[in-house]
Amino acid sequence: MISDGMAEVLRSLGRSRGDEVMRASARVLAADGAAVALMVGNGHLAEPLWWTAGASARFEELQYTLGEGPGLDAIRIRTHVLEPDLEAVRPGRWPVLVPAARKAGVHGVCCYFLGVGGIRLGVLTVLNPQARKVTERQHEDALALAAGLTAALLGENPPETWPGEGETARERTMWASGGLYRPVVHQATGMISVQLDVPLAEALVRLRAHAYSTGRPLGEVARDVVARRLRFSNDVKGPYPADGAKG
Structure with a gap:
């Protein structure tokens, strides 16, 4: 009970x-x-x-x-x-x-x-x-x-x-x-998939790995990707500031 x-x-x-x-x-x-x-x-x-x-x-x-x-x-x-x-x-x-x-x-x-x-x-x-x-x-x-x-x-x-007239x-x-709050992560994953020519699952792993290695929240890194402040490449040095490069 x-x-x-x-x-x-x-x-x-x-x-x-x-x-x-x-x-x-x-x-x-x-x-x-x-x-x-x-x-x-x-x-x-x-x-x-x-x-x-x-x-x-x-x-x-x-x-x-x-x-x-x-x-x-x-x-x-x-x-x-x-x-x-x-x-x-x-x-x-x-x-x-x-x-x-x-x-x-x-x-x-x-x-x-x-x-x-x-x-x-x-x-x-x-x-x-x-x-x-x-x-x-x-x-x-x-x-x-x-x-x-x-x-x-x-x-x-x-x-x-429903609660409140302002709802x-x-x-x-x-x-x-159950709508979601963070579409930016999915957008960023798609962009990384295109940049690296890899499946979405691998793109998400790359995004997570960069977030973890830099000690930043996943959503914050994703926003940088979507805003084209960060671009992923297959270079061993990893992601780099995009400086206006197209994703």
Whole structure:
């Protein structure tokens, strides 16, 4: 049986903004943060959609930039990936992500798959406080939240009213269909694919590698590519300032 607090969160789905739902969920789950990321394309990219500030935002950016982690695994294998203590993760599972996540103040992560049947939507990520085991009630609450988010994203439980007269049609659509915030990454991937004459998957790897090696967020590097401030080449020296070169 879920808690009264989670029952209230579930009643708010579709009537509250996504970031508000994440904050309320984190409070109920006594978590360090909560986030939802949606699958893009063939599942090699899980784009952050809603998150809480702080450690959750940093962790989502890390997974998005590095392209590895429990969120992507949950989407790929279509089941939940629970690692409440990152110190206990076997070496080599997420070799780049784990040390970076620990440095960012993330102690444990539970990722709940969002999807049904053959449909893969994304993942709900809950950050665990240090040295805290997940209780049965918290796990049940998280499972209920994942099911509720899946139904809401699929439009199976449309809200009676949308919040606020200022709510735009685009914002309403983003709740109902899970619209994405970072088309610039997809634009940049396409441009790099053309510049290097490589498949899109390889272009995304190149983009991520440059972001990681320079310590910059993936979206920031992508904006430089789209604005033609950065151009990729097959030169061993890697990407270089474009100086107005056409992409």
